[in-house]
Amino acid sequence: xxxxxxxxxxxxxxxxxxxxxxxxxxxxxxxxxxxxxxxxxxxxxxxxxxxxxxxxxxxxxxxxxxxxxxxxxxxxxxxxxxxxxxxxxxxxxxxxxxxxxxxxxxxxxxxxxxxxxxxxxxxxxxxxxxxxxxxxxxxxxxxxxxxxxxxxxxxxxxxxxxxxxxxxxxxxxxxxxxxxxxxxxxxxxxxxxx
Numbered sequence: 001x002x003x004x005x006x007x008x009x010x011x012x013x014x015x016x017x018x019x020x021x022x023x024x025x026x027x028x029x030x031x032x033x034x035x036x037x038x039x040x041x042x043x044x045x046x047x048x049x050x051x052x053x054x055x056x057x058x059x060x061x062x063x064x065x066x067x068x069x070x071x072x073x074x075x076x077x078x079x080x081x082x083x084x085x086x087x088x089x090x091x092x093x094x095x096x097x098x099x100x101x102x103x104x105x106x107x108x109x110x111x112x113x114x115x116x117x118x119x120x121x122x123x124x125x126x127x128x129x130x131x132x133x134x135x136x137x138x139x140x141x142x143x144x145x146x147x148x149x150x151x152x153x154x155x156x157x158x159x160x161x162x163x164x165x166x167x168x169x170x171x172x173x174x175x176x177x178x179x180x181x182x183x184x185x186x187x188x189x190x191x192x193x194x
Contacts, residue, residue, distance in 0.1 A: 029042055029054060029101060029126070030042075031149075031155060031156045032101070032124070032126050032147045032149065032156050033056065034156075035147045035155070035156040035157060035158045036124055036145050036147055036158055036161075037158075038056055038098055038099065038122075038124070039058065039098070040056040040057055040058045040098035040099075041056065041057055041058070041059060041187070041192060042054060042055075042056055042101075043055040043056070043057060043183065043186055043187055043190055043192065044186070044190050045103055046183075046186055048100070048117060048120075048179070049116065049117065050116070051100075051102075051112075051113040051114075051116055051117060052103050052104075052113075053100040053101060053102060053103055053113055053114065053117065054100065054101040054103060055097065055099075055100055055183055055186070056097075056098040056099050056100070056101065056121075057095040057096065057097055057098055057183055057187065058095060058096045058098050059094065059095050059187075059193065060092060060093060060094065060095055060096055061091065061092035061093060061094050061095075062094040062095055062184055062187065062193045063193060063194070064092070065091060065092075065094050065184070066188075066193055066194065070091050071185070071188070072094070072181045072182065072184045072185035072188065073091070073181050074178070074181055074182065074185065076174065076178060079174050079177045079178055079181065080174045082177065083172070083173070083174045083176075083177050084174075093177060093180050094180060094181065094184035094193075095180055095183060095184055095187070096180075097120050097121035097166075097179065097180065097183065098121060098122065099114075099121040099122030099123055099124055099145075099165075100113070100114050100117050100120075100121060100122070100123055100124070101114075101123075101124045101125075101126065102114050102123065102124065102125045102126070107125070107127065107131065107135060110125045110126075110127075111123075111125055111138070111139060111142075111144055114144055115142055115144065118142075118143065118163075118166065118167040118170065119166050119167055119170035119176075120166055120170075120176065120179055121165060121166055122143070122145060122162055122163055122164055122165060122166075123143070123144045123145065123162065123163075124144070124145040124146070124147060124162065125139065125144055125145070125146050125147075126146075126147050126148075126149055126156075127146060127147075127148055127149070127159075128148075128149050128150060128151065129150060130148070130150070131146070131148075131159070136159060136160050139160045139162070140160045140161075140162075143162045143163030143167065144160065144162045144163075145158075145160060145161065145162035146158075146159040146160035146162070147159065
């Protein structure tokens with residue numbers, strides 16, 4: 001599993017279970033994405049800034065970048081120039097981050113996982129059992145999506161509609177582009193961009 005942080009390199013580490021298959025995760029969370037009306041591609045779980053989450057992205061310039069041989073750019077100085085002084089030669093961002101799905105099974109940990117990434121994209125928590133009104137109100141107040149998948153229900157149900165995109169107070173910075181490029185590399189490693 002890749003560890004994506006603010007350094008220009010990606011470090012891989014093994015995780016327990018079968019978390020490495022992006023295809024398996026797409027099948028598992030497909031109904032959840034439909035319930036939340038999220039449009040995007042599910043990547044394999046990744047450790048992003050200390051939280052193991054399932055990234056959901058929308059490819060914008062990724063295929064063009066692959067076609068022209070421009071792979072992920074993970075050099076922070078280059079990305080800083082691209083973001084602060086773009087030219088007509090500056091490659092477009094390869095993808096847009098739709099959001100992150102928490103992988104933690106404990107409610108408070110799951111909510112904190114996606115809240116910590118609010119500056120990059122939306123956050124979604126999947127729960128298999130009913131939550132208190134206070135818990136759902138807290139998620140609503142902080143813009144976290146909640147989808148319920150109770151065992152007695154045939155389909156996942158949207159319980160809380162969260163914020164779309166990054167938090168309103170988040171500004172685009174070089175670190176944002178670095179995360180997009182790192183997720184582009186992760187998508188290439190998963191074989192999702194051709």
